[in-house]
Amino acid sequence: MASRSHRRPLRRRRSALASAIALASVALLVSLVVALRPGDGGRPDTVRAAAEPSTSPRASATPTEPKAKAKAKPQSKPKPRPKPSEVSPTPARTSASAPARPSPVGGPRSAPRAVSGSAPLAGRIKPQVSYDGVATHYDAADGDGACLYGPSPDLMVAAMNTTDYETSKACGAYILVRAANGASVTVRITNECPSPCAPGQLDLSKQAFAKLAGLSAGRIPVTWSLLSPSTSETVSIRYKTGSSRHWCGIQALGHRNPLARLEVSTGSGWSRLTRTEYNYFLSPDGTGCGGSLRLTDIYGEQLTVDGIALRPDAVQPTRVQFARH
Template identity: 60%
Template sequence: MTTPSHRRRSRPRRHTALLSAVAVAAVALVVSLAVAFRPGGGGTADVQDAAKPVSGARASASPTPGAPSASGSPTPSASAASPTARASASRSATASAASSAAARAKATTSTATAPRTSASGSLAGRIRPGVTYRGVATSYDVGNGDGACSYGPTSDVMTAAMNTADYETSKACGAFVAVHAGGKSITVRITNECPAPCQAGQLDLSQQAFAKLAPLSAGRIQITWNLLSPSTSDTISIRYKTGSTQYWCGIQALGHRNPLARLEVRTGGGWKQLERTAYNYFLSEQGTGCGAAIRLTDIYGEQLTIEGIAVKPDAVQSTSAQFTRR
């Protein structure tokens, strides 16, 4: 049987063992802390595993947000791009912006030939390239050569008036068309409008033009016709309408090889498209862009920018510009 004295002696031994264990743990803790806070420290397997990049992630990914760096400064958040990535993205964005700016500058300040529109191209309207139209031809006395297109008197008698539907609010003005009948062909320029009873597809030819296809006594003949982009040495001219000023103006283009789709004027905010009238002038009712640069676009999408045209009412001002032959 164990004596009480034996029980009293056993307590100091347990106390001593406990103190020894605490001392050992304290030493281990101090050593662990010293290693953990050493620059570049952290030698446990758990720390090494945490430093490995996740499969598929960039090895240069930022540390956990808020974790102190070796220098004591907060590290960048995980969502922040590295300096290398930001520099690369910046160079890419700068190059892209420069390319876009160059493309915009070319489109707005220089002559540019756009790809040819298809037969259903929106710029072409009713009279489209590559399409053969069927109708009838009649004839009329052109007088001094003036007509609804407001080109004024002319000695050119190879002209025609377009039916109202295909005239399309003067969009046909200036167009060259080849007319075919009975094995014969002629080329005429549209200078006038043929109102009802002229029907879609019908051309009212000058008497001189009609006579090259059939005797005037025929009165009415079956024809086919198609749009042309003819060879010419002429260049485009610009004319401001009578009464034009810096506060109101009408602008007309003369001598263009291909039909016009748009006429725009340069303003402080960019290019402004002017409304086209049935008498073939483009109007700026509030004077916007009157006397400024003019941009012409043909039905094929080609654009010509014309500078230096002053507001001189009813004066024909020549240019060196002309659309490309198609």
């Protein structure tokens, strides 16, 4: 009896101890499972979330979290949203913005306002420009020359070097010539001075050269410039020898300013004639011969001449003259 009563408590203690160990083991296991469970704040899950953002729906745990992320999203986008002005415009926008563009027609640059003295049709010789050169002299005889104006009672004439003669464009120009000693003379271009006359050189009649220096000087430095003189004369017209309804040459004389163009009427408009080196404008097929003429000077002024008969070699005066500049 004594032995049985001694063994029974031992078995009870062993059983209690085993139960306690089992319970502790289960508790430890449960703790480990809970600790390693994702999304519960354990360290392994925290490290993974920092390295790789979770795509689980649990990332949006509360209703307000998506709104907060939506506000911050544009700041993290690599490219900004295009502005309305960066989008291809529609036809309506194009027409609305068109008035802001500079107009290709008009304005100070495309249509400069003419000022006094400007000569849009001038060639090498321009008004209000002083040219340097030399003056020589020649025997002008009766004052006629390459311009074929004919004899002149006024021998204040000069021959222009070939370069500035410019295929007779200098014919009839009035030039003010100044010498280094202060003397000056006004001459009319009636002739051409061929080589060796250099650009800028004037070959004056002996009478004109004598106004600047003694003829023995032979050659003197000068400056010269274009003039638009006062005159009481009007322009005259002359048809060349041999002119007819089938061919004609037309010449203008006594014009105050250099002549830039001569045109003939065609009935439906104006036809510009070609100027020769002997200062006639030719109509090789007879167009406009005997009809109305239109003259234009280097300043752009136009004069219309009517009633000129087709009479070769006859100088016929008109009632018109170019304005003075």
